Amino acid sequence: MSPPKRAAPASPRAAETRPKGWANPWFQLALSAAFVTASELCLKRGATAAAANNLDSAWAWTGIPGLASPWVWAGIIALVISFLGWLYVLRQVPLSHAYPLSNVVHITIPLTSWILLGERIGPARWAGIALVLVGLIVVAKPFASLEERL
Amino acid sequence: MKNLAPWLIAVSLVTYVIGQLYLKRAMDISARAGLRSRSFVSRISLGIIAMTVSFFLSLGLLAHLDLSYLYPFQGFSVIIIAVVAALALREKLTPRLLFGSILITTGIVLVSLS
Numbered sequence: 001m002s003p004p005k006r007a008a009p010a011s012p013r014a015a016e017t018r019p020k021g022w023a024n025p026w027f028q029l030a031l032s033a034a035f036v037t038a039s040e041l042c043l044k045r046g047a048t049a050a051a052a053n054n055l056d057s058a059w060a061w062t063g064i065p066g067l068a069s070p071w072v073w074a075g076i077i078a079l080v081i082s083f084l085g086w087l088y089v090l091r092q093v094p095l096s097h098a099y100p101l102s103n104v105v106h107i108t109i110p111l112t113s114w115i116l117l118g119e120r121i122g123p124a125r126w127a128g129i130a131l132v133l134v135g136l137i138v139v140a141k142p143f144a145s146l147e148e149r150l
Numbered sequence: 151m152k153n154l155a156p157w158l159i160a161v162s163l164v165t166y167v168i169g170q171l172y173l174k175r176a177m178d179i180s181a182r183a184g185l186r187s188r189s190f191v192s193r194i195s196l197g198i199i200a201m202t203v204s205f206f207l208s209l210g211l212l213a214h215l216d217l218s219y220l221y222p223f224q225g226f227s228v229i230i231i232a233v234v235a236a237l238a239l240r241e242k243l244t245p246r247l248l249f250g251s252i253l254i255t256t257g258i259v260l261v262s263l264s
Contacts, residue, residue: 091177095170096235096243100228100251106258128260135253138246 025092026143029101032085037108039078041116046071100139106132155215159223162207167230169200171238218262225258 021027046069066072089098107129113119121129176193183190211220232251236243 087173087177090174091181094235094241095174095239096232096241096247099170099231099235100247100254103228103254103258106254106261110261124263125261128257128262131257131260132254133257135250135255135257137250138253139250142246 019092025089025098028085029089029093029098030104032082032089033102033104033108035078035082035085036105037112039075039082040105040109041112042071042075042078044113044117045069046073046075097139097143101136103132104136107136155211158207158211159220162204162211163223163227163230165200165207166204166227167234169197169204170231171234172197172200174235174239221262222259225255225262228255228258 019025043066047066049071050066050069086102089102110119110121110125110129114121172193176190176197179187179190179193208220229248229251232243232247235241
């Protein structure tokens with residue numbers, strides 16, 4: 001399986017031709033990350049509820065009992081929507097730029113787990129989240145400046 | 151089987167990267183040739199197959215190894231994909247992008263180890 005080759009639009013200047021509003025790929029990237037975050041929260045809630053009902057069952061280890069929970073199905077649907085959004089983003093933005101930015105989920109998932117699920121975040125984890133945030137700002141800044149000028 | 155774990159992690163990472171490359175290539179083709187062209191269908195299929203293999207390998211590894219051990223490898227995918235996209239898709243890899251990717255990877259590793 002040889003990797004595919006092509007000449008990609010590598011510069012932020014390619015943003016000049018990008019759609020605005022809902023069709024803007026940066027908005028879709030943010031939406032895709034939001035759906036991944038929602039999916040993880042739903043899956044966690046559904047899996048926890050399923051495990052509580054089948055704690056002694058060997059099936060509980062396979063994850064299959066989770067399919068009985070509507071939360072798990074909501075998580076699966078959210079994941080599919082996020083995947084479709086990701087495909088749309090890939091159509092508009094170079095992979096080397098879109099993929100690092102998609103890692104915003106490493107900030108949103110711990111934060112929402114902390115706020116909505118009451119999970120604890122230690123100092124080292126806060127430091128890691130801050131580092132991811134700085135990395136995202138470093139990667140995103142040239143694009144943000146360009147979009148502002150347009 | 152435990153001795154195979156590093157190899158399975160590597161295969162999972164490689165198939166994930168290959169999957170992302172093929173998905174990107176497929177979506178580029180779809181913009182020019184539409185969603186019914188054979189080259190789009192073949193590449194999107196290869197991308198989804200590679201991502202599926204990576205997903206199930208990760209699930210199998212998760213069943214036997216700690217998440218905190220496996221998660222940092224996912225963080226490395228940020229740098230690997232930025233570099234491989236520059237090489238295979240001829241995308242521009244600026245020092246700023248590389249530096250940002252290194253920061254994100256370090257942050258993910260820190261989050262998973264804490």
